[in-house]
Amino acid sequence: MNIAILSRRASLYSTNRLKEAAEQRGHEAPVIDYLRCYMDITSHKPKVMYQKKELSKVDAVIPRIGASNTFYGTAVVRQFEMMGTYPVNESVAISRSRDKLRSLQLLARKGIGLPVTAFAHSTKDIEGLIEKVGGAPLVVKLLEGTQGIGVVLCETNKAAESVIEAFRGLDAQILVQEFIKEAGGADIRCFVVGDKVIAAMMRQGAEGEFRSNIHRGGSAQKIKITPEERSTATRAAKTMGLNVAGVDILRSNHGPVVMEVNSSPGLEGIEAATGIDVAGKIIEFIEKNAAPGKTRDRAKG
Numbered sequence: 001m002n003i004a005i006l007s008r009r010a011s012l013y014s015t016n017r018l019k020e021a022a023e024q025r026g027h028e029a030p031v032i033d034y035l036r037c038y039m040d041i042t043s044h045k046p047k048v049m050y051q052k053k054e055l056s057k058v059d060a061v062i063p064r065i066g067a068s069n070t071f072y073g074t075a076v077v078r079q080f081e082m083m084g085t086y087p088v089n090e091s092v093a094i095s096r097s098r099d100k101l102r103s104l105q106l107l108a109r110k111g112i113g114l115p116v117t118a119f120a121h122s123t124k125d126i127e128g129l130i131e132k133v134g135g136a137p138l139v140v141k142l143l144e145g146t147q148g149i150g151v152v153l154c155e156t157n158k159a160a161e162s163v164i165e166a167f168r169g170l171d172a173q174i175l176v177q178e179f180i181k182e183a184g185g186a187d188i189r190c191f192v193v194g195d196k197v198i199a200a201m202m203r204q205g206a207e208g209e210f211r212s213n214i215h216r217g218g219s220a221q222k223i224k225i226t227p228e229e230r231s232t233a234t235r236a237a238k239t240m241g242l243n244v245a246g247v248d249i250l251r252s253n254h255g256p257v258v259m260e261v262n263s264s265p266g267l268e269g270i271e272a273a274t275g276i277d278v279a280g281k282i283i284e285f286i287e288k289n290a291a292p293g294k295t296r297d298r299a300k301g
């Protein structure tokens with residue numbers, strides 16, 4: 001098969017591993033910088049152009065779209081979908097998962113465990129917002145944040161009010177969330193492929209840090225998850241419509257709660273912590289599922 005990896009750089013660990021795993025299985029796996037793809041979107045025969053050539057005969061694409069390039073990246077994935085190319089994650093599912101608020105609303109509707117979370121537009125409603133999540137300690141989160149940036153733990157209601165006012169003063173959109181203290185600064189990354197968790201690791205934040213992000217000095221190790229955690233992760237990925245997803249879960253007193261569902265989960269940390277050939281599992285999934293025109297959400301917008 002010809003499996004194109006939509007990624008900004010061939011040298012990134014995940015990109016490199018996906019290419020290697022595809023080639024090992026006898027596929028062609030070109031790395032395509034999606035920001036350099038261009039297209040005539042009105043053409044009645046959809047095409048994607050790259051380096052002055054038409055990208056034809058691509059059987060499947062693996063989108064590895066960076067958070068800051070979601071708009072253009074998903075447009076490129078959509079164009080491939082219209083050509084009948086199989087995307088391992090569909091454009092609508094990627095867009096959906098990039099919107100934290102929309103994701104939480106969809107997960108809540110399916111009854112998936114979540115931290116109590118509130119959202120408001122006006123600072124006039126701060127008190128109600130704080131009350132809604134049970135008061136301090138609580139977590140205030142920038143909707144647009146990644147890698148733990150913009151995730152603030154507020155120990156008192158007063159501190160929470162100030163932080164919310166400051167963020168809203170800058171016109172930032174925020175979520176207010178109950179603080180899951182019992183998670184002890186750790187979270188579980190479940191790597192879902194298809195309807196299975198194929199690898200799981202626990203990330204522990206650095207000493208004195210409630211955020212477990214590796215970028216913030218956290219460390220990771222392999223972990224055996226419970227059947228409830230397994231089903232929470234696979235249901236969360238399914239709700240978002242993602243075939244490949246990194247589902248982040250906290251262990252709370254009221255069971256597993258989902259933090260986030262990531263549509264381009266990194267392979268480096270999880271492969272290192274678990275020794276599992278995650279890239280190989282993704283390619284295997286594509287081999288089993290890619291068929292021309294097998295895009296579920298095609299042209300639904």
Ligand code: ADP
Nearest residue numbers: 139145146147148149177178179180187211212
């Ligand atoms: P990002 O997407 O920027 O990584 P997250 O919402 O995943 O932001 O939060 C980063 C980390 O902070 C999480 O992995 C978790 O360890 C911790 N965290 C976030 N929200 C809560 C919460 N409500 N209670 C306890 N810890 C939290």
